[in-house]
Amino acid sequence: MSSSETTASAFSSSDTAALERQTETEQPVTFEQIWNDNHQKMSGEWVRQNGYKRVCLQFPDDYLPHSNAISVCLRELLGPEEVKVFILADTTYGSCCVDEIAAAHVDADSVIHFGNACRSRATRLPVLYLYPELPLDLDLLLGKLQSLRLECTDRQVCIYLDIGYQHLYGEQLQKQLVEALQPKDLILEVFPPIEGDLKASKESSGLERICIFIGADNQRFANLSLTAPAAVQWHIYDGASASFTAKNPLTAQFIRRRYFHIEKCKDAQTLGLIVATLSAEGYLDVVARLQTMAKGRGIKTQLISVGRINPAKLANFLEIDCFVLIGCPFNNMYDSKEYYKPIVSVFEAEMALNPAWHMRYPEAYVMDFKQLLPAGRSFLPFDVGAIPEHDVSLVSGRLRGVVNDSLETAGDSASLALATQAKMSLMTTDTGLSFEDRTWQGLDPALGQTEPAQLKQGLSGIPINYTHQ
Secondary structure, three states, X not given: OXXXXXXXXXOOOOOOHHHHOOOOOOOOOOHHHHOXXXXXXXXXXXXXXXXXXXXXXXXOHHHHHHHHHHHHHHHHHHOOOOOEEEEEOOOOOOOOOOOHHHHHHOOOOEEEEEOOOOOOOOOOOOEEEEOOOOOOOHHHHHHHHHHHHHHHOOXXXXXXXXXXHHHHOOHHHHHHHHHHHOOOEEEEEEOOOOOOOOHHHHOOOOOOEEEEEEXXXXXXXXXXXXXXXXXXXXXXXXXXXXXXXXXXXXXXXXXXXXXXXXXXXXXXXEEEEEEOOOOOOOHHHHHHHHHHHHHHOOOEEEEEOOOOOOHHHHOOOOOOOEEEEEOOOOOOOOOHHHOOOOXXXXXXXXHHHOHHHOOOOOOOOOOOHHHHOOOOOOOOOOOHHHOOOEEEOOOOOOEEEOOOHHHHOOOHHHHHHEOOOOOOOOOOOOOOOOHHHOOOOOXXXXXXXXXXXXXXXXXXXXXXXXXXX
């Protein structure tokens, strides 16, 4: 492959990328599991009682084959009422978020959201969440859990139900789980939670905790296991395969990788703030807070909104050293191996920019950026005066911060040993970094400079057999 071909492939996505993109739900679902009598009754009553007239149905990629049938069924269910139903697909940021942007294009007054959901509080439209109802062999589950009975005797057990099993939530299931495990204390919770924070994170009994997730090893489990308070052990029961495994999400390798990205964020001269949500409450407050902290450290910022991100899109911003993804709790942690610059979450940027987090080890990761705002439980005030004048980078070994007069006059040898950081003002939208210096010119038509081409008859027929062949 030539160098030009290599460069072109690095800055453009494959023509089959959209077709090969993996869906966000691991276990295939059937029509009956996502649209049964319970779903029909719930959605029909919700639309009628509230008098909605323009309803959007938002589906993830793997639900789309059933979207038309569900839309037709809902219209028939509503009967003679004048209600228009629209189908939303290929969401702006992620299928877990309510796509209020697409709904606004059809002037919708409500959204029915199917499948995986982060349950970020929507600010513009009322939302009804409908989860699939997956089958679960309770006898097999209880038999698997009995192997943990000895470990649970003097401990608190927290059991979380994934979205496919939330229809089983109730007192009957809790009684069966208590009989199988016989713990000191048992908390049964759904995830994502219906309202507010998780019950297990609110209650602090002082007991060691064992956590069990009934669902697949997916993004929801990763989010829960990182944000929940520290547990003795995590276990996953996959209802589809009936497998029961133990897993420790906070491995040393994961911690090293994320702290490496935090150090890269500290070293950055320019930060790109990627807005990956326009509906989650408080995202503008987080943007203002990140800009303030970056300005205090002399770091320039640029606000970016590119929809669903990919390496090709972010590769256009060559001046940016590190990206901060401002998204919902399920869409703000990226493994940026395929990207040209690291991508950090809001919490990791907070740890990098706010000196109050220096030498402070968090009990758990913060995925919801609202918890970092003044009303959040993980809020730490930012004091620009606490920023150290000199700080050594753990990545490059160079000195960060203001360079004193003696070092400024030391010549080139000192400049090679230090990474200076000028105290620049906050970047505004009208300057655009160095984009004003970029120029691009398309094909030169050379009008009037060349002879007109001779008209010739083109190909006709179908590609497998043209008429002249």
